[in-house]
Amino acid sequence: MIRVSFVAWMSFALAGPAFAEDLAFTVVNDTSSTVVEFYVSPVDTDDWEENMVSSAVAPGDEVTATIADGRSVCDYDIRAVFEDGEEAESRDVNLCDLGTFTLHE
Template identity: 50%
Template sequence: MKKLLPAAAAAALLAFQAPAFAEDLQFLLVNESSADLVEFNVSPASSDSWEENLLEGGYLAPGYEIDVEIADGATTCVYDIRGGFSDGSEAEDFGLDLCDLGEYTFTD
């Protein structure tokens, strides 16, 4: 499996602080679109705004993937996902159960 971001950037991708009682959510993020993924946001579905860009200073090229871990201390499984691409396009997906999600793929 291919990975584009260096290990240090990947480790910092979702560097949230989590209390010991919260379960971390993990899934594979795949870019099968035709453009670089330059912005990636994950927010609890109950939130009215997007969290910070988790790819700040990096990108995920087409055909590449990266492991994502959300350790934000929340007890919810339901999140919204947003992707921004180098060609100016955006994709949003709402109400995803990240506790059961093994992989999320952006496509055209």
């Protein structure tokens, strides 16, 4: 089973984005499975929004994810789908404070 955890970088260079600006963070695949889909949706949304990765993220690789939805929110639900069909979800993640989101086994 794949578990999700996150690592927050606290740095003066990444103090958190201003509201209604693009929200960028690094997604690290620290699992043995390839990520084929990665979704984020505001916590008050019932549906997953569009897939944020344009190509698969192999084990050990990382990609920058940018949320450019024009919303003034920080709290998102996250869902990763792996090549083998496994899924991992994390709820109510404050992405304004997050510099890196790491997927772990």
